[in-house]
Amino acid sequence: MKIGKLLLGSLAALAAALLLAACSGKSSTTSSDGKITLRTMTRNSKGFATSAIYFAALKQFEKDHPNVKIVDSSIADENAYNNLLKTSRASNDLPDIFRVEGVANLSEYIKAGLITNIDPIIKADPKWGDGLSKGALSYLQVPGFKGTWGVPQESGLVGVYYNKEIFKRAGYNEFPQTFSEFEAAIKKIRSLNITPIGLGAKDSYSIGHIHNLIFYHMVGVDAAKELGERKIKWTDPKIVATIEKVKELNDMKAFAPDSAGISRESAFTDFLTGKAAMFITGPWDIPNMQDKSKTKLTADFAFAKFPYFEDEPQFKDNDMQAISAIQIRGDLTGEKKKMAIELAKALSSEAYASKMANETNQIFPRTDYTVAADKSTPLFRENVELAKTSTNVGVDVFGMDPLQSMQDVTRNALVGVLQGDSPKKAAETIQQEIDNSK
Amino acid sequence: MRSLKWIKYAFLYLMVLAFVLPMLFTFISSFKNNNEIFSAPFSLPKIWRFENWQIAWSSAGMSRYLLNSFGLAIGSVALILIVASMVAYEISRFNFRINKLLLSFFLMGMMIPMHAIIVPISWIIGNLDLKNNIGALMLLYIAFAMPFTTAVLANFMRAIPVEIEEAAVLDGASKFAIYLRVILPMSGPALSTVAIFNFLSVWNDVMFPLLFINDPSMKTVALGLLNFSGEHGTDYGPMMAAISITISVPFILYIFFQERIENGIAAGAIKG
Numbered sequence: 200m201k202i203g204k205l206l207l208g209s210l211a212a213l214a215a216a217l218l219l220a221a222c223s224g225k226s227s228t229t230s231s232d233g234k235i236t237l238r239t240m241t242r243n244s245k246g247f248a249t250s251a252i253y254f255a256a257l258k259q260f261e262k263d264h265p266n267v268k269i270v271d272s273s274i275a276d277e278n279a280y281n282n283l284l285k286t287s288r289a290s291n292d293l294p295d296i297f298r299v300e301g302v303a304n305l306s307e308y309i310k311a312g313l314i315t316n317i318d319p320i321i322k323a324d325p326k327w328g329d330g331l332s333k334g335a336l337s338y339l340q341v342p343g344f345k346g347t348w349g350v351p352q353e354s355g356l357v358g359v360y361y362n363k364e365i366f367k368r369a370g371y372n373e374f375p376q377t378f379s380e381f382e383a384a385i386k387k388i389r390s391l392n393i394t395p396i397g398l399g400a401k402d403s404y405s406i407g408h409i410h411n412l413i414f415y416h417m418v419g420v421d422a423a424k425e426l427g428e429r430k431i432k433w434t435d436p437k438i439v440a441t442i443e444k445v446k447e448l449n450d451m452k453a454f455a456p457d458s459a460g461i462s463r464e465s466a467f468t469d470f471l472t473g474k475a476a477m478f479i480t481g482p483w484d485i486p487n488m489q490d491k492s493k494t495k496l497t498a499d500f501a502f503a504k505f506p507y508f509e510d511e512p513q514f515k516d517n518d519m520q521a522i523s524a525i526q527i528r529g530d531l532t533g534e535k536k537k538m539a540i541e542l543a544k545a546l547s548s549e550a551y552a553s554k555m556a557n558e559t560n561q562i563f564p565r566t567d568y569t570v571a572a573d574k575s576t577p578l579f580r581e582n583v584e585l586a587k588t589s590t591n592v593g594v595d596v597f598g599m600d601p602l603q604s605m606q607d608v609t610r611n612a613l614v615g616v617l618q619g620d621s622p623k624k625a626a627e628t629i630q631q632e633i634d635n636s637k
Numbered sequence: 638m639r640s641l642k643w644i645k646y647a648f649l650y651l652m653v654l655a656f657v658l659p660m661l662f663t664f665i666s667s668f669k670n671n672n673e674i675f676s677a678p679f680s681l682p683k684i685w686r687f688e689n690w691q692i693a694w695s696s697a698g699m700s701r702y703l704l705n706s707f708g709l710a711i712g713s714v715a716l717i718l719i720v721a722s723m724v725a726y727e728i729s730r731f732n733f734r735i736n737k738l739l740l741s742f743f744l745m746g747m748m749i750p751m752h753a754i755i756v757p758i759s760w761i762i763g764n765l766d767l768k769n770n771i772g773a774l775m776l777l778y779i780a781f782a783m784p785f786t787t788a789v790l791a792n793f794m795r796a797i798p799v800e801i802e803e804a805a806v807l808d809g810a811s812k813f814a815i816y817l818r819v820i821l822p823m824s825g826p827a828l829s830t831v832a833i834f835n836f837l838s839v840w841n842d843v844m845f846p847l848l849f850i851n852d853p854s855m856k857t858v859a860l861g862l863l864n865f866s867g868e869h870g871t872d873y874g875p876m877m878a879a880i881s882i883t884i885s886v887p888f889i890l891y892i893f894f895q896e897r898i899e900n901g902i903a904a905g906a907i908k909g
Contacts, residue, residue, distance in 0.1 A: 238851065240851075242868040243867075243868070244863070244864055244865075244866060244867045244868070245696070245697060245698075245864045247867040247868075247870070247872075250867065270851055270852060271851075271853070272851030274847070274863055275863065275866045275867045275868045276863050276866050277868075279843070279847055279863055282844075282847065282848075283847055283848060286755055286756060286759040286848050287759070287763075287848075289756040289759060289760065290756065290759035290760035290761075290762070290763040290764070291760070291763060291764070292759070292763030292768070462871075463870075464671055464675065464870060464871050464873065465675040467870070468671055468672050468674075468675035468676060469675070471672060472672060472676050474676075480869075481869070483868070483869040483870075484869065484870070487870070493670070493671070493672060494672075
């Protein structure tokens with residue numbers, strides 16, 4: 200019977216421990232030591248240079264504000280992050296500072312009072328607010344809602360990083376300006392037995408970015424807004440034509456044959472080792488391209504804007520920029536709200552922007568910081584200069600759509616095109632998602 | 638007959654390769670950087686980057702996550718076995734009116750996918766302020782493991798001869814003593830099987846820790862692996878080292894309990 204009693208005793212003890220543990224959850228407002236707890240959730244992850252600056256800023260904030268404890272639950276992985284955000288929102292447990300992908304998605308949060316309009320904060324602190332880039336702020340102004348709904352965090356042109364030496368071998372001293380010249384160059388590079396464009400569409404945003412660039416240069420950034428406002432359809436011929444261009448590139452072997460199944464990292468390695476002539480990405484990859492321990496070709500890389508379509512010269516400077524932002528939870532009050540705002544400011548201050556630019560060559564959407572000449576790489580300078588030529592800027596096409604599932608639906612449809620689906624079918628799949636949601 | 642044997646061995650060697658090669662690839666890749674992994678995936682590293690292991694173990698916090706996962710998995714499995722074996726004993730050895738209904742109730746639980754009820758669970762956990770609470774996480778694992786574990790154990794216990802139980806009654810054993818001293822020891826193989834199965838489920842689970850743990854000091858190994866992916870890239874060398882650390886625990890457990898696990902699976906196959 201001793202064993203029996205022991206078992207019963209252990210069971211009772213475990214049950215009691217579970218109950219006690221279950222009932223003694225920490226308050227999300229204040230920690231046990233009476234400090235204000237701020238919860239942050241972004242796409243930063245340990246071990247990356249830009250993230251190191253973010254985490255250091257959080258630590259510094261705690262040091263400067265001894266009454267604040269920060270609990271950061273950032274997750275870089277896109278799917279994991281989106282799952283976490285969706286369930287946090289559904290269970291009314293949003294962090295105090297978080298990040299929402301896309302602009303149109305913000306409308307749901309605004310309607311529910313879940314994010315803060317930063318206009319009054321900018322007005323109250325012009326020293327901080329006036330330094331924020333106007334273009335990035337205007338991106339965060341959601342149609343139908345007065346205000347600016349986030350603190351911009353990242354910017355920079357998404358375009359073509361290319362290997363000058365390979366282009367020279369293919370007979371090009373300059374990067375092609377028009378799409379037909381671009382296609383001709385792809386054919387010549389392919390004849391050299393080199394992959395023209397490194398693409399790893401297993402990470403489906405890679406093909407999403409290529410389509411964004413084609414889309415903005417063919418039909419303009421405003422067409423994405425019209426799709427989001429349901430003024431036009433994905434099945435309209437001019438929109439289908441943008442997907443046809445993806446297929447055209449795929450059919451002419453612009454990408455490696457297995458591009459739909461390989462990771463973006465694998466494709467990027469091909470570019471860094473000279474096996475691919477181009478890589479379409481944003482400024483976040485510049486540190487890797489300039490790191491001599493990762494590639495011997497640092498001097499060969501250059502940056503160019505995505506070629507424009509001869510028939511649509513009016514969209515030549517409709518570009519894709521990587522703009523992201525953080526949102527401040529909308530229903531905060533009192534000291535907690537004050538501290539959350541202060542933290543958001545610390546994560547977008549002139550000092551923070553300067554660190555990002557000088558230490559990692561990332562472009563921060565502020566206008567009041569300088570980058571030391573010896574800290575800026577040629578690729579960074581080229582990106583900054585070309586970004587100034589943009590006349591209309593979009594981020595992701597799906598970002599203008601109020602339907603949150605569009606991110607996956609559009610990207611998966613594009614991967615389908617790489618795997619043999621027709622552009623018409625891809626467009627119909629995307630449009631069906633919209634029609635089903637009505 | 639000889640050729641049949643040859644085919645059998647060839648098949649077995651192929652199976653061994655299929656299971657060992659990915660582990661070997663992971664281990665070798667853990668000493669490389671991204672360029673080497675993608676440009677020469679199957680070659681030995683030119684420079685053995687032991688620092689990847691150091692990054693994984695210390696900087697990325699896998700040492701801490703390993704302990705967290707181990708505690709969570711062992712605790713959850715122990716509770717699952719205690720609770721489910723009692724329920725299974727009740728269902729399989731007692732005849733009462735809702736006996737079959739009760740088993741059906743547990744079986745129906747297997748039809749509910751975790752993702753379908755994640756929002757209400759998240760709502761409950763959030764409103765009861767149970768985030769960062771290992772006890773709450775264990776309760777969830779117990780709830781989700783109950784249907785399968787109860788079904789397997791009840792099925793197994795039903796096959797134990799009634800005569801043994803009757804002999805124990807004649808010796809004056811109470812119901813609880815029979816459960817503890819007769820049924821549980823005789824259900825060893827089934828208990829081992831469900832223990833391993835549940836251990837791996839908890840060990841590999843990302844969803845619950847992702848949603849309900851945001852204190853970095855309480856993260857689990859599966860969640861810790863996400864640390865190696867950045868928004869715009871992944872550091873595969875340290876990640877492979879972390880994966881090697883993660884799979885080493887079930888691997889070592891398997892080596893120690895190999896015989897028991899195999900017996901459990903075989904017994905389950907015959908009696909289940």
